[in-house]
Amino acid sequence: MRFLSRKNVNFIFISNFIFFFNCTIVAGGMLAPVDFLALQAIRRSLEDLPGSNFFASWDFTSDPCNFAGVYCRGNRVVALNLGDPRAGSPGLTGRINPAIGKLSALAEFTVVPGRVIGFLPQTLSQLKYLRFLAVSRNFISGQIPVTLGQLRGLRTLDLSFNLLTGRIPWSIGTLPALSNVILSHNRLSGPVPPFGSRILTRLDLKHNALSGSLSPLSFPPSLQYLSLSWNRLTGPLDRLLSRLSRLSYLDLSMNMFTGRIPGIIFSFPISNLQFQRNLFSGPVQPVHFVTIPTVDLSFNQLSGEISPLFSTVENLYLNNNLFTGQVPGSFVDRILAGGLRVLYLQHNYLTGIRINPTAEIPLSSSLCLQYNCMVLPIRTPCPLKVGKQKTRPAQQCRRRG
Numbered sequence: 001m002r003f004l005s006r007k008n009v010n011f012i013f014i015s016n017f018i019f020f021f022n023c024t025i026v027a028g029g030m031l032a033p034v035d036f037l038a039l040q041a042i043r044r045s046l047e048d049l050p051g052s053n054f055f056a057s058w059d060f061t062s063d064p065c066n067f068a069g070v071y072c073r074g075n076r077v078v079a080l081n082l083g084d085p086r087a088g089s090p091g092l093t094g095r096i097n098p099a100i101g102k103l104s105a106l107a108e109f110t111v112v113p114g115r116v117i118g119f120l121p122q123t124l125s126q127l128k129y130l131r132f133l134a135v136s137r138n139f140i141s142g143q144i145p146v147t148l149g150q151l152r153g154l155r156t157l158d159l160s161f162n163l164l165t166g167r168i169p170w171s172i173g174t175l176p177a178l179s180n181v182i183l184s185h186n187r188l189s190g191p192v193p194p195f196g197s198r199i200l201t202r203l204d205l206k207h208n209a210l211s212g213s214l215s216p217l218s219f220p221p222s223l224q225y226l227s228l229s230w231n232r233l234t235g236p237l238d239r240l241l242s243r244l245s246r247l248s249y250l251d252l253s254m255n256m257f258t259g260r261i262p263g264i265i266f267s268f269p270i271s272n273l274q275f276q277r278n279l280f281s282g283p284v285q286p287v288h289f290v291t292i293p294t295v296d297l298s299f300n301q302l303s304g305e306i307s308p309l310f311s312t313v314e315n316l317y318l319n320n321n322l323f324t325g326q327v328p329g330s331f332v333d334r335i336l337a338g339g340l341r342v343l344y345l346q347h348n349y350l351t352g353i354r355i356n357p358t359a360e361i362p363l364s365s366s367l368c369l370q371y372n373c374m375v376l377p378i379r380t381p382c383p384l385k386v387g388k389q390k391t392r393p394a395q396q397c398r399r400r401g
Helices: 004-025 033-044 098-102 123-125 146-150 263-268 308-312 328-338 394-401
Strands: 046-048 072-073 076-082 090-094 108-111 113-118 134-135 139-143 156-158 163-166 180-182 187-190 202-204 209-213 226-227 232-236 249-251 258-259 273-274 279-282 294-296 301-305 315-317 321-324 342-344 349-352 366-368
Touching: 033 046, 033 076, 033 366, 098 123, 123 146, 209 294, 349 394
Parallel strands: 076 108, 090 113, 108 134, 113 139, 134 156, 139 163, 156 180, 163 187, 180 202, 187 209, 202 226, 209 232, 226 249, 232 258, 249 273, 258 279, 273 294, 279 301, 294 315, 301 321, 315 342, 321 349, 342 366
Antiparallel strands: 046 090, 072 076
16 A cells, blocks of 8 residues: 555546546537536536426536537537526526636627626626627626637627626627627616627617717617617717618617607608607607607707607507697697507696687597696696696796797
């Protein structure tokens, strides 16, 4: 036993492990050893939440390519989807191990909603083939690694519903293949970087603390979905918005944007236009009849007369502005016919509406006219937060007149 020194014992142990490991690899389809070890490290850093059995199949005496969420091509892992993707699954807890960077052939990495904590590993930048990165609805904290800007082939980046802080790295905006960026519901601050990808279609940055103004070239014309709501963004947008003619969804609400709303925006193929609670000002003049189903311009500083071209909207919110003059007759026709389902005009300076006091508003429609510069010709239910005062004080109306 004298010859079995600690050094020799360690050598024998390592030799036996290598023999066992090689046998396992041969039996399991020759997974590259570096990938095998990386999966082991990732597994040690994560656990199933109560009610989840995602890791039940992760038995490292068998082929890892048959593990739940592991997809291989040849002897390399090309996709890793951690957690049961079915709705309502409990998800995982723990941390993302930096060994993720050892899976050098990885093209897709996702973590289902759960209670994963800690930072995003800097080693993610080593995954030069990564196309899809989604770690949403967890408790990831810290900053977005600047080194993610090295993933030149990244197409989708979804880090939404986490606890991320700091700025959005400008390097993210330089990624040429990005088509989807979803960073909503975090605690990100600072300016929005310009995005240079010519194929970017979705940009969702809502519910953060982003600030500053946007330049006319901040986003590419390819953009179809844009949500910047619930931030602290400022400045005019008329030149930027005029370029984004492919938009189908636009939400800029709950910011401090200023200036005019370009009339051309109402001709875009948008299904939902949300501009409420900003500082937009001046008259609003669509180019054609507006076919957008929902338009919300409430709680701004818009002025002038209301354009009759808005009468074709289904749900129209123009309340809490500075609009003056008569309500267009086409609005009355549309709401009595049931085509205009919501028409909120309260808290403006409107002087009249031509409607028969005995007219019956369809039950499917809602009209609110309170707190304007007119005696209400018809009583209709309004939201409770409108208040009880039916007409604006006369001195306020005289000043606006």
